Amino acid sequence: MLDYKLLQALAAVVDQSGFERGAKHLGLTQSAVSQRIKLLEARLGQPVLVRAPKLAPTPLGRRLLNHVQQVRLLEYDLLDQIPALGEREQRLRLAINADSLATWWSPVTGEFCRRHGVLLDLVVEDQDVALKRMRDGEVAGCICATPRPVQGARSHPLGSMRYRALASPDYVSRYFPNGLSLDALSRAPAIVFGPDDRLQHRYLEMRGYQAPFPHHLCPSSEGFVHLTQAGMGYGMLPERQVARELEEGLLVDLDPDSFIDVPLYWHHWRHGGSTLEALTDHLLVASGAWLMQGPV
């Protein structure tokens, strides 16, 4: 068998982002942890960690971490059957898109995590990076907009998030006093999540506008809502995220007949143990109340 003391040292250093913290986490000295990792590298004949500019696992290190996480999930199942073996605490490392985390994720998974004693390591990623993390074995599951699973994983459709073009009432009266003309759309500042966010572009194409447009960039779901509410721009927002702001009139729908539905998929390792399976079953049922069902 592999020497899990060495692998555990690697996992602790990466999870805790440093040798000192990793050592503290394991209750070891820093030099003990450092020696274990050196021994691991000596046995493999290759580095498992890049030290600079930022501590990170090498591709080999990542494959080992992937394995450690899978072993932990299996151990967890075993602990379930033989409680005397030790403390039953489970960490699931998952990549979630920012808008899911800002809306349905916590209400849907909170009770599940409490009941199963699961602690979450959440990573917020756009969908392409999330799938790359699945492929590298850095996360055991992810929520993203791509249906096709990576090798060794399964994916399930969860439903769609509906995005609408929203703005503050004073913004609308300033930039669109006469409705959504192409001229007004070319001048009205929009808010875009980041360079990879094409929702705003898709919306403008739906309206027949394809040229550049002024925009703020704000890579934070909550920041996005705040910028919109402060009248800095209009933006494509998940309607569920701002139900209250819409109800209270802090935000208004620029274009009630138009929306964009973004389908979401749950991806998970095939052999991830019973907790990951239970989470999958739970998500498939419980996300239904939050996401639009049916073909998009």
Added chain:
Amino acid sequence: MLDYKLLQALAAVVDQSGFERGAKHLGLTQSAVSQRIKLLEARLGQPVLVRAPKLAPTPLGRRLLNHVQQVRLLEYDLLDQIPALGEREQRLRLAINADSLATWWSPVTGEFCRRHGVLLDLVVEDQDVALKRMRDGEVAGCICATPRPVQGARSHPLGSMRYRALASPDYVSRYFPNGLSLDALSRAPAIVFGPDDRLQHRYLEMRGYQAPFPHHLCPSSEGFVHLTQAGMGYGMLPERQVARELEEGLLVDLDPDSFIDVPLYWHHWRHGGSTLEALTDHLLVASGAWLMQGPV
């Protein structure tokens, strides 16, 4: 003088995260943009872009982008004096910590940006990375918790954000039915923003607890609030961010006598032009209503 057509091509490709989008943004063909960047690299004898695994500027490319941004800020001042020169649109690239963006940033800067016609490129970063981005010239300003400016920059104290240990009422009755004993603190799941977030550790040290504790990791301000509200853990939250949840009783203060004040500083380039100066003056006054003043 430098050939700004080449520099502009570099800036467009980096800003738009791709050759195709960069070209579209400039109204050029992709091959024209590609040739400009090749020419720039041939003249410099060094690459300005790394193409794989992700498109990114080299350190040399970053210095050039820094220069382009400074030139743009100066041009913007000139346009202010000679409006006939062209469209007065200004982009400011700033790094903001997630909690500021989730609370005071938009209400404080919204009106300023509208009045000055400023579009924001926001980058959400923890404080160490934010200062690195200042040093590399990737952003013209940042909000972070470190007072010491990088070379060529100034910093100003803005005030502090007050963090309190908050949880949902059902969480409190489940994990702390008899108050905050060390035993209860060792078992109650906390929520931590990421491996670099030490607020939870500082809070527990204030309570005399120094050993490991179970925790979720959630690197999103809004996700953090949602996890807390769903009863998944307790966490150190900026009291201003959840004023409403506290008022409505969705969250309660675990420990009303304890809080942690995190000071925030505004860092900006020294020679960043008049808009950056005006934003600095504005922030120093307007953030006062949101942040705690006085020594911490």
